[in-house]
Amino acid sequence: MSGHPQRRVAFLLAQIGADASSAFDRAVEQLGITASEAGLLRLVGRHPGISQKAASEHLGVGPSRVVAVLDRLEAGGHLERRRSVTDRRTHELTLTPGGEELLARLRPVAEAHEKAFTAMLPEGDLDRLAGYLEAIAEARHLDREVHRQTTPR
Amino acid sequence: MSGHPQRRVAFLLAQIGADASSAFDRAVEQLGITASEAGLLRLVGRHPGISQKAASEHLGVGPSRVVAVLDRLEAGGHLERRRSVTDRRTHELTLTPGGEELLARLRPVAEAHEKAFTAMLPEGDLDRLAGYLEAIAEARHLDREVHRQTTPR
DNA sequence: TATTGTTATACTCTATAACTATA
DNA sequence: TATAGTTATAGAGTATAACAATA
Numbered sequence: 001m002s003g004h005p006q007r008r009v010a011f012l013l014a015q016i017g018a019d020a021s022s023a024f025d026r027a028v029e030q031l032g033i034t035a036s037e038a039g040l041l042r043l044v045g046r047h048p049g050i051s052q053k054a055a056s057e058h059l060g061v062g063p064s065r066v067v068a069v070l071d072r073l074e075a076g077g078h079l080e081r082r083r084s085v086t087d088r089r090t091h092e093l094t095l096t097p098g099g100e101e102l103l104a105r106l107r108p109v110a111e112a113h114e115k116a117f118t119a120m121l122p123e124g125d126l127d128r129l130a131g132y133l134e135a136i137a138e139a140r141h142l143d144r145e146v147h148r149q150t151t152p153r
Numbered sequence: 154m155s156g157h158p159q160r161r162v163a164f165l166l167a168q169i170g171a172d173a174s175s176a177f178d179r180a181v182e183q184l185g186i187t188a189s190e191a192g193l194l195r196l197v198g199r200h201p202g203i204s205q206k207a208a209s210e211h212l213g214v215g216p217s218r219v220v221a222v223l224d225r226l227e228a229g230g231h232l233e234r235r236r237s238v239t240d241r242r243t244h245e246l247t248l249t250p251g252g253e254e255l256l257a258r259l260r261p262v263a264e265a266h267e268k269a270f271t272a273m274l275p276e277g278d279l280d281r282l283a284g285y286l287e288a289i290a291e292a293r294h295l296d297r298e299v300h301r302q303t304t305p306r
Numbered sequence: 307t308a309t310t311g312t313t314a315t316a317c318t319c320t321a322t323a324a325c326t327a328t329a
Numbered sequence: 330t331a332t333a334g335t336t337a338t339a340g341a342g343t344a345t346a347a348c349a350a351t352a
Contacts, residue, residue: 010270012286017170089310117163120292133165139273242333
């Protein structure tokens with residue numbers, strides 16, 4: 001018998017992670033967008049002119065999923081597709097002024113969400129927790145920029 | 154500016170949690186079952202004779218989802234529904250001998266899965282990590298016995 | 307020929323409501 | 330009337346393949 005026969009870290013991670021995902025979903029709902037849309041908004045904010053292919057890889061979702069999320073953001077006037085002049089197969093994604101403004105409103109929402117998952121722990125513990133999680137993420141090769149619902153097989 | 158402007162604990166939790174869920178899914182695939190089926194199997198193992206309603210509450214999924222998962226486990230010969238004699242509306246769920254055996258084979262798979270998410274951290278860190286996660290789970294009122302894909306609104 | 311974005315399809319999980327049989 | 334389980338249906342996300350435009 002080991003000294004820790006019943007430790008269930010992986011289980012707790014799965015459980016808390018699902019809660020974190022759906023809590024973030026609910027949090028951004030007040031902005032009229034979904035978590036996927038928020039993720040794409042942030043990605044394009046950081047990488048203006050990014051292609052859908054590159055966005056698909058960064059977000060870890062299929063290209064056809066990007067199309068659907070993009071359609072909604074474009075219909076909402078937050079984001080634009082522009083045909084690239086150098087390679088007319090690709091679209092350069094850019095935020096509209098409305099999209100920039102939405103992104104600015106997203107930041108405090110994300111901060112409040114972060115606080116909801118960390119407010120019960122003192123600063124020193126939080127730094128250690130963040131370090132542990134980064135070690136796990138690195139060992140598991142999770143270097144995506146945004147949340148994922150699932151990991152592909 | 155705070156001293157930790159960029160800490161993203163909630164984000165890391167969501168990302169790692171999704172990875173933990175899908176990794177568990179892949180791990181139990183070798184036993185011919187899904188994570189949902191494994192969860193119900195373990196629940197009935199711990200609570201023989203439990204009703205579908207109670208299982209639905211423990212697992213945090215709707216009653217109609219329990220029906221579908223149960224159908225597959227029953228078709229596989231792992232689990233039985235028995236009409237209760239005291240309340241003929243309810244079913245008492247019990248493992249068959251085959252289900253008990255499957256549950257026994259599930260345990261080492263779950264242990265290997267746990268190890269995949271903890272092997273990169275030394276024992277002392279793991280104890281602290283588990284403590285932090287339990288504190289978060291308690292603060293978020295996550296006392297389910299099994300994984301959840303999402304949290305209801 | 308290969309690649310980008312798009313469309314179409316199938317599958318899974320979620321949520322809800324309607325239904326039955328029992329209480 | 331209320332409850333346990335079942336069925337049916339609608340919605341969202343995922344994955345895949347086929348397609349048009351372009352390279």
